[in-house]
Amino acid sequence: MERRERADAARNRRAILAAAEELLREHPPEEVSVERVAVAAGVGKGTVFHRFGSRIGLMQELMSERAHALEQAVVDGPPPLGPGAPAGERLVAFLDAVVAMAARNAGLIAAHEHARLTQKAGGGTRLANPIYVSWHRHVSALIAEARPDVDADLAAHVLLGTLHTQPIGSLLLSGESARVAATLGDLARGLLGDAGGPLRGT
Amino acid sequence: MERRERADAARNRRAILAAAEELLREHPPEEVSVERVAVAAGVGKGTVFHRFGSRIGLMQELMSERAHALEQAVVDGPPPLGPGAPAGERLVAFLDAVVAMAARNAGLIAAHEHARLTQKAGGGTRLANPIYVSWHRHVSALIAEARPDVDADLAAHVLLGTLHTQPIGSLLLSGESARVAATLGDLARGLLGDAGGPLRGT
DNA sequence: ATATTAACTGGACCAAAGGTTCACTTACGA
DNA sequence: TCGTAAGTGAACCTTTGGTCCAGTTAATAT
Structure with missing residues (x-):
């Protein structure tokens, strides 16, 4: 049994x-x-x-707990995060949500990054982190849908990888997550060729 | 004496x-x-x-050697890398050059990142790396010149921080630096509101 | 209730790596 | 030739992720 x-x-x-x-x-x-x-x-x-x-396993478990809610909202939830809205809007909404989550867990993300680099095996690709993979797949798909002519895979890495970066990490820690969300939004809109361009607020 | x-x-x-x-x-x-x-x-x-x-000191010395030539080209050299060209063109040219350099030294960058994370003191900000600082200042200034309305400081961190990121690092190692340069260019042009947009090649 | 067993537990132990120490050596100026 | 500040390097320290394994215990079968 x-x-x-x-x-x-x-x-x-x-x-x-x-x-x-x-x-x-x-x-x-x-x-x-x-x-x-x-x-x-x-x-x-x-x-x-x-x-x-391992240390990484522990960190990943903590991450998973936090990421689960967002995951659900994307798959099942109402637009613009969930299915139904145009790709561009979903992308911006998702980036906002991810930044918010990253801001709430900045220490944890830094710890995970720290653990990844500390480990011995060179095989410790970030692609071994299931959460990153699922986020990347989502962002990449949205970009490809809105603009089939850009390198969606790579652009998604740039947008998401940023969150694992130290200068941005410390901004998130110090409560400036709004700036981060705004800038990622600007970059995403710019990439998608949104007529409004990166101007925000205006 | x-x-x-x-x-x-x-x-x-x-x-x-x-x-x-x-x-x-x-x-x-x-x-x-x-x-x-x-x-x-x-x-x-x-x-x-x-x-x-320290280990970091060693890595930084190696980086400095490599970065010196690029530094000179930016300050003194001919446009579009050096002074004289419009900010947008200088930005794209600089990103191309930085990506090319990063591709040639991908292992070194990874090592530097590895060293930074391994060290004890939490004060090991990336802002302690003079090369990163000078690159960031340059990119940030160019963005601000072309588009005073965007958060140039942060956008520069996103564009440059990408190079220290693991998924992009492995692309550089495997010789796909052209994709990286193209995507960063797309993002930069999109951010600057270039009419041509992120479409490249067409 | 008792026996069985497989999972769980935790402290001792290990190896790797960054960094420090300090007695000894040596290049260089005077 | 001599004094000395700089340079050298092997032994040693400390931290930390990770392993081992003998003893413990919760769940199940009888």
Whole structure:
């Protein structure tokens, strides 16, 4: 018979995630070692690795929790985020939503990036991050739909990759996410050849 | 009297730089430890740190060598890279040149990024990298000149930060720099509201 | 209730890498 | 030739991601 997760394991898993979340909210990622998370959660280091495989695994689990809501809104939700609106509008709406999410989790994103670079295996492509992949696919598809003549795949990497970048990361941390959303919107509209151009607000 | 660099020190410095360059050309950055560079250069690890201060210091020295030529072309050289051409043209020309340089040194850029994330101090902003700062200032100024209404500072970060991003990095490594240059050009032209829009080639 | 078992646990342990120390050596000016 | 500041490099330190494994325990079968 299929055994489900043991009660104690589930409790510890939640304790670890909560501890990591809290530590990342109050400390820069490079100060949040796996061991420290384990201590804060009241478990041994081995347990953390047993459950999450690696530092990256832990970060990814945290990311997934957060990304799930956005994912649903895109697939099922009402326009302009969900299906139904024109591609251009959906793209801008999605970028807004992603920036908002990134702003709320700037520390976590930085930590994930930190973990990725710290790891040994060179194979640690960002394409191994399922969340990034799904976001990229979405943005890329929207761009291609609106402008079949541009390199949608690459443009999507530029727009999304920005969020993993340090100068933008610190802006998000300092609460200037509106600027980031506006600029990404300008770039996207410009790329799609929107007649209004990058002028915003006017 | 002012003493200049000792002959043996100069010899070792060049040996270290050459060894690092060679190793980075043939191995992914996370496999090129400072110690390995030292061994390849035939010196002790302490010497490397004495000369360059840290892993980042070493990488930055290598970058500077490469960036110097481009710097000159921008300040002194003929248009459209140098002064004289309209801002929009200078911007596109500069992005082309930067992408070309990044393509030639993709391994080095990845290594620098790797070093930055590995270091302890949280203060390791990218703004501590003088080359990035000068590039950013240039791009930002050009954008502001052409379109005073957009957030030039941030747009410049998006355009340049892209080059430090992993998906784009691997494209550069695999020789697809033309795509990268084209897409950055599309984005820049779109942002500047160029009538031609992002259509290229047509 | 008891036995069985597979999953869970956690602290000791390991290796890699950046960085520091310091006694020793050496190039260079006087 | 001599004094010295600069240069050198091997041993050592520390941190951290990750592994090991012997002991523990929750869930299931009898």
